[in-house]
Amino acid sequence: MDKKRVVVVGGGIAGIQASLDLADRGYKVHVVEKSPSIGGHMAQLDKTFPTNDCSMCILSPKMISCADHENIILHTYSELDGVDGAFPVFKVRIREKARFIDTSRCTACGDCITKCPVKVPSEFEEGLSNRKAIYIPFPQAVPRKVTIDKDHCRMMTQEKCGVCKKVCQAGAIDYDQEDTIVDIEASTIIVANGFDLMDASSMSQYGLGVCKDVITSLQLERILSASGPTNGHLQRPSDGKEPRNLGFVQCVGSRDSNTHGYCSSVCCMYATKESILAREHAPDVDIAIFYMDMRATGKGFQEFVSRARDTYGVRYVRSRPASIQAANGDSGVLMRYETRGLAGEAKVEEFDLLVLCPALIPSKDNGPLSEMLHVDLDGDGFFRTPNLAHPVDTTGRGVLVCGFASGPIDIPDSVSQASAAAARAAELIEGGGRP
Amino acid sequence: MIKIGVFICHCGHNIASAVDVEKVVEFAKTLPGVAYAGHNLYSCSQEGLSSIKKSIEENELNRVVVAACTPRTHEPLFRRACEQAGINKYLFEFVNIREHCSWIHTKEPEAATEKAKKLVAMGVAKAALLEPQEEGESKVIPRAVVIGAGIAGLAAAASLLEQGIETHLVEKDDRVGGLLKDIAIIGPEGTDSQKLIGTLIGDIENSPKAHVHLNSRVKELKGFIGNFEVVIADGVEESKVEAGAIIVATGARELRPDGEYGLGECAQVVTQLELEKMLSKSELTAKSIVMINCAGSRQPGREYCSRICCNASLKNAMRILDLSPDAAVTIIHRDIMSCGTAAEALYRNASERGVRFVRYSLEQRPQVKTGTGGVSVEVFDETLDEKIDLDADMVVLATPLVSPDDSVETSKLLKVPRDKYGFFLEAHVKLRPVEFSTDGVFVCGSARWPVNARECIWQGQAAAAKASIPISEGKVRIEAITAEVNTEKCAACGNCVTACPFEAIEITDCDGVRAAKVNEAQCKGCGTCVAACHNDAIQQKGFSSRQLGAMIDALVRATTEGAQ
Numbered sequence: 001m002d003k004k005r006v007v008v009v010g011g012g013i014a015g016i017q018a019s020l021d022l023a024d025r026g027y028k029v030h031v032v033e034k035s036p037s038i039g040g041h042m043a044q045l046d047k048t049f050p051t052n053d054c055s056m057c058i059l060s061p062k063m064i065s066c067a068d069h070e071n072i073i074l075h076t077y078s079e080l081d082g083v084d085g086a087f088p089v090f091k092v093r094i095r096e097k098a099r100f101i102d103t104s105r106c107t108a109c110g111d112c113i114t115k116c117p118v119k120v121p122s123e124f125e126e127g128l129s130n131r132k133a134i135y136i137p138f139p140q141a142v143p144r145k146v147t148i149d150k151d152h153c154r155m156m157t158q159e160k161c162g163v164c165k166k167v168c169q170a171g172a173i174d175y176d177q178e179d180t181i182v183d184i185e186a187s188t189i190i191v192a193n194g195f196d197l198m199d200a201s202s203m204s205q206y207g208l209g210v211c212k213d214v215i216t217s218l219q220l221e222r223i224l225s226a227s228g229p230t231n232g233h234l235q236r237p238s239d240g241k242e243p244r245n246l247g248f249v250q251c252v253g254s255r256d257s258n259t260h261g262y263c264s265s266v267c268c269m270y271a272t273k274e275s276i277l278a279r280e281h282a283p284d285v286d287i288a289i290f291y292m293d294m295r296a297t298g299k300g301f302q303e304f305v306s307r308a309r310d311t312y313g314v315r316y317v318r319s320r321p322a323s324i325q326a327a328n329g330d331s332g333v334l335m336r337y338e339t340r341g342l343a344g345e346a347k348v349e350e351f352d353l354l355v356l357c358p359a360l361i362p363s364k365d366n367g368p369l370s371e372m373l374h375v376d377l378d379g380d381g382f383f384r385t386p387n388l389a390h391p392v393d394t395t396g397r398g399v400l401v402c403g404f405a406s407g408p409i410d411i412p413d414s415v416s417q418a419s420a421a422a423a424r425a426a427e428l429i430e431g432g433g434r435p
Numbered sequence: 436m437i438k439i440g441v442f443i444c445h446c447g448h449n450i451a452s453a454v455d456v457e458k459v460v461e462f463a464k465t466l467p468g469v470a471y472a473g474h475n476l477y478s479c480s481q482e483g484l485s486s487i488k489k490s491i492e493e494n495e496l497n498r499v500v501v502a503a504c505t506p507r508t509h510e511p512l513f514r515r516a517c518e519q520a521g522i523n524k525y526l527f528e529f530v531n532i533r534e535h536c537s538w539i540h541t542k543e544p545e546a547a548t549e550k551a552k553k554l555v556a557m558g559v560a561k562a563a564l565l566e567p568q569e570e571g572e573s574k575v576i577p578r579a580v581v582i583g584a585g586i587a588g589l590a591a592a593a594s595l596l597e598q599g600i601e602t603h604l605v606e607k608d609d610r611v612g613g614l615l616k617d618i619a620i621i622g623p624e625g626t627d628s629q630k631l632i633g634t635l636i637g638d639i640e641n642s643p644k645a646h647v648h649l650n651s652r653v654k655e656l657k658g659f660i661g662n663f664e665v666v667i668a669d670g671v672e673e674s675k676v677e678a679g680a681i682i683v684a685t686g687a688r689e690l691r692p693d694g695e696y697g698l699g700e701c702a703q704v705v706t707q708l709e710l711e712k713m714l715s716k717s718e719l720t721a722k723s724i725v726m727i728n729c730a731g732s733r734q735p736g737r738e739y740c741s742r743i744c745c746n747a748s749l750k751n752a753m754r755i756l757d758l759s760p761d762a763a764v765t766i767i768h769r770d771i772m773s774c775g776t777a778a779e780a781l782y783r784n785a786s787e788r789g790v791r792f793v794r795y796s797l798e799q800r801p802q803v804k805t806g807t808g809g810v811s812v813e814v815f816d817e818t819l820d821e822k823i824d825l826d827a828d829m830v831v832l833a834t835p836l837v838s839p840d841d842s843v844e845t846s847k848l849l850k851v852p853r854d855k856y857g858f859f860l861e862a863h864v865k866l867r868p869v870e871f872s873t874d875g876v877f878v879c880g881s882a883r884w885p886v887n888a889r890e891c892i893w894q895g896q897a898a899a900a901k902a903s904i905p906i907s908e909g910k911v912r913i914e915a916i917t918a919e920v921n922t923e924k925c926a927a928c929g930n931c932v933t934a935c936p937f938e939a940i941e942i943t944d945c946d947g948v949r950a951a952k953v954n955e956a957q958c959k960g961c962g963t964c965v966a967a968c969h970n971d972a973i974q975q976k977g978f979s980s981r982q983l984g985a986m987i988d989a990l991v992r993a994t995t996e997g998a999q
Binding site for chain 2: 026270378413416
């Protein structure tokens, strides 16, 4: 058993950073990522606060470094199938789901994608545009290999079509491919499986899924992206027109004891960022952010909010909107809210486009994953880290956690926490780990 | 024969929406030495990189120019691709047509295309004159120095030691623990801080590889990653330690804005840290307490939010209620910054326990009025929309953490930058939070930005992870783009020695001639010495006068030809 072997669950920015630090330290790292590419949510972001650095531009070199690193083995489109044993020898079973592609032959030429007749809403584009049933999730995907979505492929569901196989000159399509099981032994396991976005349509007062011009903040992120579905043009879904005004609703489902009591930690800042970007893309748009507390606690954050307010004219309104409903016709929304103070009054304001900032919630995989790893989740469903002296230790020895899996956290904190997880793994491997 | 390949990147729409990429490709094909020119949707994607490698092989290219984004993030990627295709990576030239062109000329596509052509012409001209370079290697001393033994420094040292790395921990005070020394309980989980400090220093002192220097300061620091020479002075004597990596954990201090809100004038007005001391000694007698948040922060001149003060107020409000349940606690605040799960739960619990929250605005700051017997706070309550008076036995100011007074000195000593508030400036605010741009020097804890104990500890561990990488590898590669002295031209005047910010040059005997000599391991390739030399005796590899001259010629040529 090679004790210098670590499994990292999740290939977002936290998993990537932990893997690179461990690999540079000389350890073998197996990254288990459930989607076809590493990159996580950071890959979907247009820019990052508070510097407005292009997200993909700073992430993609790290993704490529992971793929190129001699000490990193990427298991994408994969999941943990079982974990036995305990520190320092975990027996880990990884299920590499069938892509129905011989990846050693696939050159990612894209001929199959062009010819595939089935359109499916793109997960990467948050449903704002379509991908095909055979697809590469986004241009900078790592690894750059196609995947067949078996739930939508006509060959898989109806046994007719087969176009991709006909056009593939590399002979890479294999409809009969089965999942591959990989068994490895590792001394430590790092959980870095990130977050899910709460489905805000479950809160009917916000109108998501009912009013066409109510979207989520992650959808706006894609709309603002130059490589997104509208090529970076600020457009509302109902009629493709540039909105005259735009409202943000903070704390949708978070800081709310009926749904998620905690603060998601990043929404105040990304709404501020998206406001600035929206104004840059459409200089005439009026923007209002409806919030409870403006939480700008990081380096340069207050200045960023001041810039949005003073230079970009963003209106910050302290109020929790009561309801959102369709305006007359198919486009726009009417939002009902109350202004603050005893002298406050109920108001109705019309918006051309309304953006919800939904709670960022624990990954739906946390339940089964925590059972498999025999570790506890906290009351909110994140991995519990009770020992302050070892902030990345879960309740199971040798099982570490970093990034949003441990609770709401932004990118720099995820990155430093990922490095901390790498340090703690090295402590466990080299010294046995101080209790 | 020089065979240059030119690859123009669309960067999705980032470049292609302003620059006509295909026109630039056609133009590049006309430039001298260019054997191939093409374009990619994303040159940095795996597909883009493999197409560059394929083209190098098929066209037998021996120079590569990529016109895309910034070398800051992407140069290593393209250099590696060149290496993988068998070309020395210093035969690669990066042209930035995104930050320097498409992004700033989004509304003038024709001009942007013309500018991109000129930039590419300059890159190609330089590429023709590039020479292969070899990187050196330097050993790494397997030892680390951690400066500051607050909670972040302790965590960093304990982690390094557990990883088997010899560590010197330097603390200016006579005890370890930093700001936590005066704090009994760390919120929101309620951890006993003295026990935590005890555990960490216990782990450190139990290690045979630990050297703890109390009452000590770093007096001198020389060298470079892998080979630092640190002079540690304890007031009596000085010791010299050689180390491969340095971690800065010099922390922050609580602001004491004497004169504001009656602080220093009225005994009943204290800071949050002074309240902590009273609480840890069970000396609190006040029954009616008003806390004022953002006292000295989020205001002109000190605009930042100090991140930890709201949670300190919440934690101490709860502690006061634990100790005397009949106490009345009011927190006057502007926004409650209880991010995350535990802090937000603490905020909710405090409300449920009867802590009163009053919101004020920057425009109408609370006034502390002192009189006989007690103090009162007048504040405009934003929720009630009216002015209220709160009587109190004690007023507690939640003041921000500020950078310590000696941070200027530390910054000069270590040659690391500070931001406008005096906190240390990391290499990249998003993706390199615990690194300095100086290799081998790392930062953690409130020296970088105010953070709570939990964040300090994981940042300490993170800095330890970064420091352990060169130390465990045992060697580092030395940048090949360094300055080179022509000893025949050198007058040994010493201008370059004075100009060099990295102390990398000395005047010495060079094969019988007195001349400047560059220590390549220490040279960062900044080029300052080249500009300072009166005799044209120093050239920087990869940026020689000849190469830069060729770029200017190419620009002039492209401009005059474009005008015709």
